Amino acid sequence: MNVFYRELAAWWPLISPLDEYEEEASLIHDVIERHRPRAARLLELGSGGGHVAWYLKRRYACTLTDVSAAMLEVSAATNPECAHVVGDMRDLDLGRTFDVVFAHDAIDYMTTARDLAATFATAHRHLAPGGLALFVPDHVAERYAPATDAGGSDAEDGRGARYLEWSEPHDPAQTSAVVHYSFLLRAPDGVMQTRYERHEFGLFPLHTWTELLEAAGFSVEVVEETTEEDRPPRLLFLGHKRSA
Ligand SMILES: C[S@@+](CC[C@H](N)C(=O)[O-])C[C@H]1O[C@@H](n2cnc3c(N)ncnc32)[C@H](O)[C@@H]1O
Numbered sequence: 042m043n044v045f046y047r048e049l050a051a052w053w054p055l056i057s058p059l060d061e062y063e064e065e066a067s068l069i070h071d072v073i074e075r076h077r078p079r080a081a082r083l084l085e086l087g088s089g090g091g092h093v094a095w096y097l098k099r100r101y102a103c104t105l106t107d108v109s110a111a112m113l114e115v116s117a118a119t120n121p122e123c124a125h126v127v128g129d130m131r132d133l134d135l136g137r138t139f140d141v142v143f144a145h146d147a148i149d150y151m152t153t154a155r156d157l158a159a160t161f162a163t164a165h166r167h168l169a170p171g172g173l174a175l176f177v178p179d180h181v182a183e184r185y186a187p188a189t190d191a192g193g194s195d196a197e198d199g200r201g202a203r204y205l206e207w208s209e210p211h212d213p214a215q216t217s218a219v220v221h222y223s224f225l226l227r228a229p230d231g232v233m234q235t236r237y238e239r240h241e242f243g244l245f246p247l248h249t250w251t252e253l254l255e256a257a258g259f260s261v262e263v264v265e266e267t268t269e270e271d272r273p274p275r276l277l278f279l280g281h282k283r284s285a
Pocket residue numbers: 042046062086087088089090091092093094106107108109112128129130131145146147148150
């Protein structure tokens with residue numbers, strides 16, 4: 042992920058505009074409010090450009106973490122009120138606890154059961170007793186279908202970005218699949234560049250999600266989103282840390 046989340050980090054606001062996150066952020070907010078109405082402190086793992094956080098920070102004090110310093114720099118410009126810390130979700134240890142630990146699509150980058158379990162342990166370690174872990178993967182294995190998607194937007198200064206995302210079929214013997222990204226980027230003077238990168242993303246069956254969350258010490262709940270978007274609804278995995 043040296044291209045998308047490092048070299049191209051500054052293009053994130055154009056590649057994946059803020060307004061595309063409103064529906065999902067609102068759902069995530071509602072789920073947290075329903076289960077932890079008194080939550081005040083939220084830790085996000087793999088917060089990227091901070092586009093979900095931009096909506097959540099209105100209600101929660103957010104600490105945003107990501108393995109890419111370049112993505113956190115973009116997020117810090119969008120979310121100066123939030124704390125930003127570089128760290129890998131598999132071994133992050135901030136030495137303090139939160140009411141909610143949340144990972145959005147960044148959890149897709151956990152491609153083995155071992156990595157997923159390590160992230161669940163990170164969430165558990167950072168939750169106060171009675172806290173809520175919330176994971177929102179793009180896919181689970183049972184509902185996955187290869188797809189093509191495209192998007193992007195333009196800035197007032199003449200910059201523009203477009204991407205094509207093309208995912209491959211899943212081999213059920215594997216816990217991951219491959220997605221190809223191609224980017225077309227326009228500088229303010231009109232000069233174009235193209236970039237390509239291959240990513241691997243995790244694809245786990247429902248039972249792996251629930252078993253690993255339980256093994257990490259959570260009681261588990263699965264919620265299906267409602268969406269206006271043209272795609273199968275996502276599943277939200279809730280892990281309730283027991284009260285002391
Ligand atoms: C699609 S972006 C997240 C965008 C984010 N949902 C937003 O609202 O802007 C995925 C992020 O996952 C991060 N990531 C990938 N592997 C990670 C890891 N092991 N630990 C922490 N972050 C990771 C990448 O650096 C990238 O910023």
